[in-house]
Amino acid sequence: MEEKVLQAIQDEYPDDFAWCYGCGRLNEEGHHFRTGWNGEQTVTIYRPEQNHLALPGFVYGGIVASLIDCHGTGSAALALHRKNGHEAGDGVEPPRFVTASLNVNFLKPTPHGVPLKAIGTVQEIHPKKFKVETEVFANDILCARGEVVAVVMPSTFLKNG
Amino acid sequence: MEEKVLQAIQDEYPDDFAWCYGCGRLNEEGHHFRTGWNGEQTVTIYRPEQNHLALPGFVYGGIVASLIDCHGTGSAALALHRKNGHEAGDGVEPPRFVTASLNVNFLKPTPHGVPLKAIGTVQEIHPKKFKVETEVFANDILCARGEVVAVVMPSTFLKNG
Numbered sequence: 001m002e003e004k005v006l007q008a009i010q011d012e013y014p015d016d017f018a019w020c021y022g023c024g025r026l027n028e029e030g031h032h033f034r035t036g037w038n039g040e041q042t043v044t045i046y047r048p049e050q051n052h053l054a055l056p057g058f059v060y061g062g063i064v065a066s067l068i069d070c071h072g073t074g075s076a077a078l079a080l081h082r083k084n085g086h087e088a089g090d091g092v093e094p095p096r097f098v099t100a101s102l103n104v105n106f107l108k109p110t111p112h113g114v115p116l117k118a119i120g121t122v123q124e125i126h127p128k129k130f131k132v133e134t135e136v137f138a139n140d141i142l143c144a145r146g147e148v149v150a151v152v153m154p155s156t157f158l159k160n161g
Numbered sequence: 162m163e164e165k166v167l168q169a170i171q172d173e174y175p176d177d178f179a180w181c182y183g184c185g186r187l188n189e190e191g192h193h194f195r196t197g198w199n200g201e202q203t204v205t206i207y208r209p210e211q212n213h214l215a216l217p218g219f220v221y222g223g224i225v226a227s228l229i230d231c232h233g234t235g236s237a238a239l240a241l242h243r244k245n246g247h248e249a250g251d252g253v254e255p256p257r258f259v260t261a262s263l264n265v266n267f268l269k270p271t272p273h274g275v276p277l278k279a280i281g282t283v284q285e286i287h288p289k290k291f292k293v294e295t296e297v298f299a300n301d302i303l304c305a306r307g308e309v310v311a312v313v314m315p316s317t318f319l320k321n322g
Binding site for chain 1: 177181190213215227231259260262265266270
């Protein structure tokens with residue numbers, strides 16, 4: 001049986017913020033990344049689609065980068081939500097984050113056809129800024145290592161759109 | 162009339178290497194990024210699809226990262242091809258590159274609904290390793306800055322797949 005994240009932070013975002021192509025539950029064609037706690041670390045599990053190739057047999061790097069990106073903002077949201085006394089699923093609206101920077105080191109070609117598991121370690125570097133170090137595994141092979149700096153979304157973000 | 166890259170390096174890859182979800186011409190559902198020279202710099206132009214959202218009105222960062230990724234490997238291929246005395250379109254098979262690292266700084270929310278233009282500056286840092294600094298513009302607004310380190314694809318890559 002494939003592993004699944006049970007309580008994902010993305011399930012808790014209000015509808016207006018659920019359209020992300022990476023992790024929005026309302027974006028029908030998106031990846032639907034879902035991020036939850038795994039002990040003191042965070043986890044996102046994703047099985048790339050048939051066409052998400054770099055070369056036949058290997059996953060496209062842009063998909064790995066996308067996974068690290070949304071895993072980063074989701075992990076930061078989980079961490080600040082917990083700091084505020086809440087957990088995904090308790091009915092309280094979580095904070096949302098945007099990505100300030102995304103760094104990915106591709107360590108090995110990522111095999112296609114298996115679920116990818118992103119495991120994150122979150123660190124608060126400022127009350128409104130979190131750093132998330134992520135390792136992406138395919139079949140327990142460490143394929144990529146990434147870092148996201150995520151900042152709390154400005155409250156004016158949607159109004160400026 | 163929308164700008165278009167005329168001689169793209171991705172048009173020259175052999176069929177076995179044309180399946181990339183980002184820039185493979187044979188991947189029907191992919192982004193079809195196409196990269197060519199623009200003077201001494203390189204350019205890739207891409208209009209995100211309807212669903213490529215971060216929030217309504219803004220482009221998903223994973224798409225911007227994907228654009229920078231394939232623009233980087235394509236730019237490196239253009240540069241090494243030129244160093245070897247060739248240009249896209251002259252019928253000689255170009256070198257292919259893989260991404261070693263990808264860094265993206267998101268400077269401003271990227272507006273959705275307009276073509277994005279990635280402009281790259283290529284630097285050889287080793288005979289088999291090139292660094293590509295890229296700026297991504299939407300309507301002449303600089304939205305993201307990225308760096309890709311691209312390395313010549315090992316000849317064993319497909320055989321190991």
